[in-house]
Amino acid sequence: MSFELLQPDSLPGALKALAQHGDEAKVLAGGTAIVLMLQQKLIAPTVLVSVGRIPDLAYIRSEPDGIHVGPLTTLRDMERSLVIQTHFPLLAQASGEVGNIRVRNQATLGGNLAEADYASDPPTALLALGTQVTATSLRGERTIPLEDFLIGFYTTDLEPDELITDVFIPASAPGSRTTYLKYRSRSSEDRPCACVAAIAAFEAETCTDLRVAVGAASEVPQRLPAVENLARGQALTDELIGEIAAGYADNIDTLEDIRGSAWYRTQMIRIHVVRALEELRNGRR
Amino acid sequence: MAVGKSVPMLDSVARVTGTVPYPSNLKLPDMLVGKIFRSRVPHAHVMKLDVSAAERLPGVVAIVTAADFAGDDKPNLHFGSPIQDQPIVAGDRIRYIGEPLALIAAESAAVADQAMDLIELEYEELSAVFDAEQAMLPGAPILHEASPDNIVRHSKLRRGDIDAGFAAADEIVEEVFSSPMAQQASLETHVATARWKEGKLTVWTGSQSPYTVRRVLGAIFDLDLENVRVIVPPLGGGFGGKGNVRIQPMAAALAWKVGNRPVKLMMTRAEEFVTVTKHAAKIMIKSGVKFDGTFTAREVSIYWNGGAYASSSAHLVPAGMLRAIGPYRIPAVHVDSYGIYTNLPIAAAYRGAMSSQGVFAHESHMDTIAHLLGIDPLELRTKNLLRTDDLFATGERLHDIHFVECLEAAAYGLGWHEPLQSDNGTIKKRGRGLAVMMKNTIANSYSECRIELDAEGRVTLFVSTVEMGQGGHTALAQIAAEALGVPIEVLAVTGPDTAETPPDAQTASSRSTHMMGNAVLDGAASLRQQLAEAAAPILEWSPDDLSVADGYVFVTTQPQARIPYTEVLGRNNIDALTATGKYSTNEGKLDPDTGQGISTPDWHQGAGACEVEVDTQTGKVTVLRYHSASFAGRVVNPTLAGLQNDGNVIFGMGASLLEEVAIDGGQITNPNLSDYMLPSFLDTPVELKNVSLEEEGSSFQGIGEMTLPPVAPAIANAIYDAVGARIRDLPLTAEKVLRGIQGRTDHER
Structure with missing residues (x-):
């Protein structure tokens, strides 16, 4: 592990360093991820640009x-x-x-x-x-x-x-209900096997807006607007919730890792989208 | 009475203030850093290993390769007991990914890392085998030419007429269980610091077996044993993984090549995973039973994946054979236990050694049989559990047996027969399960201590018992304090240091409180005799008429005629009285063809019962309540004993639900504590209770492991009770449970 550590104290300084070193450089902020990657030799940058001395980037x-x-x-x-x-x-x-x-x-x-x-x-x-x-x-x-x-x-x-x-x-629509469900397949301090973030706005029983993102189950977190739109103007019945959950489960290309197979993750997406939407419908903000 | 009291650990202040002198914290003047250059292929012929460029790097002091061992006047490259098949560094052959090939001593870790990149290795890859059963097949890659079938050890047990037994059965039940490779995961990784001075070798190391380390280092370097000194400060965990010689020869070899400076070698977490592991095991178990639940026969075949070198597998395979049978009355028993070489890191003892795998099998199997016969699992067990004076499958007559009491304590503590609270069959289902274990301890074993009483009344206990967080030194101090009639406050415990403390086999297999505890009793009796003899002229009575207790020597018939210990020494001008205590056992000789004989001086006995909740949509298992019980004979320290029992349960929950070393082509892919999952305190049962069973007149029994092996089958049985899914492959992951619930075992989407 050998690299040059740059610690610019201004944004232009940092941008200049990045422009100069391009692919050879990596940005160091909190270091919680990049230090592990360096230690495990997953990356080998020749320059580390620390951004910690740049003022006014934490707000x-x-x-x-x-x-x-x-x-x-x-x-x-x-x-x-x-x-x-x-x-x-x-x-x-x-x-x-x-x-x-x-x-x-x-x-x-x-x-x-x-x-x-x-x-x-x-x-x-x-x-x-x-x-x-x-x-x-x-x-x-x-x-x-x-x-x-x-x-x-x-x-x-x-x-x-x-x-x-x-x-x-x-800003979300006033009165929106939100939830974040993290499903851990292993210990209580594990990273998620699948997670669901959901936001819904309602007028009486009618859902006027729904956004659902599913993460940790595929290479990137996914939103499926076409599936979300099934809820617009509808009451979130068990049947509709099941349909939306199936939409997410069926359309996300899940991955396999130590926390679960691709098959298992598909099941977990379906279960947890259902649980998230039930929570929103039943009124937790 | 110091025994039976929950005195705090002797070093409790150091533990909570962070000042325990762990071997990983050791710093010596002029100390160099050791690093290991390791193989990246699982099986290969080494064609060339060139370290010359690395040697020239400034800051590199020495590099050791197999070439340093070539020649009659050089140290021995190979070690191992009884099979000397393990090289300190690989020579012409690589047998697993992560095998050491070259050792670097440098001024800093950064320099050593740079040197690593300058080492040139050329090799020709050989085909490799990772699965134990495949390694036994004809045509499988051979790891050691001396073992063309890749079998390290095959041990056998043959008792009764197995065919007649199965013929007499109403039902024959056959199942296959498997346990994955796991890692002991001590918080402190393996560490050894070695220094040579005037032909003498000193090693400071985290080891459970200081005297074994001394013997092996003496053999490697052809030294008289008094010229090898092994010092073991308190360990940050052992769990069986440090029970054998591991990295000490490498540290010693580096320091030997360096000559005049100490070298410290400490494993990273990733290296820990290639230093030692728990045996993966596949167990086939077949039982014949009558409809009334009487057993007629049992056949067990066990395949232990031993990794690339024999190491302790040669001893552990026969132990694992005995531990997979189960503590039941079965007239005909056949067992074959195979330890097998594969191209994986070495496997060795893991807390509850060679028991957890077998107990998972026989106790899950008991529930399968109970459900088949329609008999309550507790009742089926208590009907068949071995009692005192029964014969075990080895033919030995059993003594001090308490399996039924252990199991009933756990089961009734949990409320086995009380109705389950349930949420009326919606998403989450509850169930209960229980399990029991029996484990032989190390036989043919020896422990010795020295006790010193000085003129100021202070007592020092010299022992080679390793303090690894279990409170071993505290328990021994309590035993000594009671036997000598002094308050615990005057006790100090020192060791292990092979130059100062007498020999002990090892701190393993829950043997210390029993073996060393009895040695302490022996030493204390001798010291009391010396006190009586020294006091006799002063009191003007014969030593035989004197008693020694509570800090005084007194005339037995006139207790008021007494003098304190300090005065006995003072008036005799004695600086200190010293006594040696010894304890040994001889059992452990089984017939190699039949496994018949006496296997152990004592049986370890434990049980557990739990209640789980299973999320039927995710398969996620939550252990809500767990009750454990172990047979302790006589409890030395109730708090520490309870922590052993509870600690075992939490430790066991890891192997049951979470832990599995993932391997891809011989490469461990989760060698860190983020991906290799240990239980969190958030995972512990809301209700966690334990019992240490005592018996009037009984001696101290080991309790370091007894409540661990039942954990996995108790949980597996509770899962079955909750949702009807029988999981036969550890760990009991949410996904396996969900597949079990859905009745699918395929991997299709």
Whole structure:
């Protein structure tokens, strides 16, 4: 393990370093993932660009249309944020499910998204929330919807010279109900075998909007708008819930790992989408 | 009375303040870092191993390869007992992924890592075999030319007329069970620091067997044993994995080549997984029974995957044979126990050694039979459980047997016959299960201690019992304090240090409290005799008329005529009195063809009963309540005994529900504690209770493992009770349970 550690103290400095070193460089934020990858020799960058000295990248800022979260905000800060707990309880919950408190005190939102670990909790919640990621390079800035940002197994749409500089989570409709279900097939401190983040808005018994993201079961977390739309304008009957759950189970290409086979994950998607939607229908906010 | 009291562990303050001097914390002046260059293929001929470039790297002090052992005046490359098939570093042949090929001593870990990249290895791959049964087939790759059938050891037990037994049966039930490779997962990994000085070798190491390490190092380096010193500070866990010689020869070889500086070798977590594992096992068990639940015959075949070298498998395979039969009255028993070489890391003892695999099989099998016959599982067992004076399958007559009491304590504690609380058959179903175990201990075994009483009344106990978190030293101090009639506060325990503390076979198989405890009693009796003799001239009575207790020597018939121990020493100008205590057992000679004879001085006995909840949609099992019981004879420290029982249950839940070393082409793919899953405290049963059974007049019995082997079958039986799915393959994962519920075993989507 030999690399050069750069510690720029400004955003332009960091972007310059990334532009200069391109594929040879990796970004170091909290280090909870990248240090393990280095130790296990899964990656061998020649340059590590630490972003820890760049000011003003850790924030949770509330605006009328949603919240902006800085990429260096720790998962622990998200878990404890009153704003997030109030407006996006499922995100507070998903952030609080990661690893253990020591990991959450160190791991950052930007690092979490850039790693694109299929078995991590926050991306699934963020996907359900319609999150947008802003990436910046010397070439400029672009905003990418999370579903386009997460493109594969540990793979994102980020270019080697780009850094995540903002994460925007749009406000949900007032009165929305949300849930995050994490299914662990092994110990109580394991990562998820499958997880479901769901948000629904209702007018009386009628569901006016439904968003469901399923994670940890496939290479990237998935939303299926066509299936979600089955709920629009409908009451969430057992039958409709079963249909939506089957839609997710049947249309997600599940993977196999030590936490369960592809077949098992398909079953778990169906079961947990049902459980999540029942919870929303039955009124838990 | 110090015995029977829950005194805190002697080093409890150090434990909670983080100052226990674990061997991994050892730092010596001028110490070098040792690192191991390992194979990345499972089976190969080594064509070339060139370390010259690595040797030239600044900061590299020495590199050891098999070439360093070539020549009559050099150390021996191979070790192992009784089969010396394991090289310290592989020479012309690689036999598993992760096998050491070269050892590096360097000024820093970073330099050693760089040196690793400069080592050139050329090899020709050979076909490899990873499955034990496949390794026995004709034409399978051969690991050791001396064992063309890849069998390390085949042990046999033959009792009664097996054919007549099966012919007399109303039902014959045959099942196959399997347990995966697992890892002992001590929090502290294997560590050894070695130093040579003036032809003498000193090794500080985390080992459960200091005297074995000394003997093996003496043989490797052709040293008189007094020139080998092995010091064992408190271990951060052993669980059987440190019961044999593992990395100590490598540390010693590095320090030998370096010459004048100590070298520390410590395994990373990933290396731990290729250093030692638990035997994967496949067990075929077949029983003949009458409709009334009487057994007529049992046949068991066991295939232990021993990995690439014999190591302790040669001893463990016969032990595993005895432990897979079950504590039942069965007139005809045939067992074949095979230890088999494969291209995998070495397998060895794992807490509840060679029992968990067999107990999972015979206790799941008992429930299958109980359900077939329509007999309550508790009743079927109590009807057939062995009692004192019964003959076991070895033909030996049993003594001090308490299987029924153990099982009933666990079952009634749980409320076996009380109605199950249920949620009326919706998603979550509850069920109960129970299991019992019997385990022989190490026979032909020896323990010795030295006890010193000084003129200030302080007592030091010198023992080679290893303190590995179990509280062994505390228990021995309690036994010594009571036997000498002194308060526990004056006791200090020191060791193991082979230069200071007398020999002991090993700290394993739950033997220390029993074996060393009896040695301490022997030593204390001798010390009391010395006190009486020293006090006799002062009191002007014959030593035979004196008693020694509660800190005084006194005239038996006139207890007021007494003098304290300190005064006995002081008035005789004695600095200290010293006594040696010994205890040994001789049993353990079984006929190699029939397995008949006396196998063990004592039987370990334990049981468990639990209530689980199964989510029928996910297959996820939650152990809600668990009651365990072990036979302790006489409890030395109730708190520590209870922690052993409960700790076993939590430890056992790991192997039952979670733990499995994943292997792909001989490569371990989950060598870390994120992917290799251990139980969390959040997984422990809401109700976790235990009983240590005592008996008037009984001696101290080992309790370090007894409640562990029943855990997996108790849970498996409870799952069956809840949802009707019989899982015969550990661990009992949610997916296997769901497949069982759905009646599918295929892997289709």
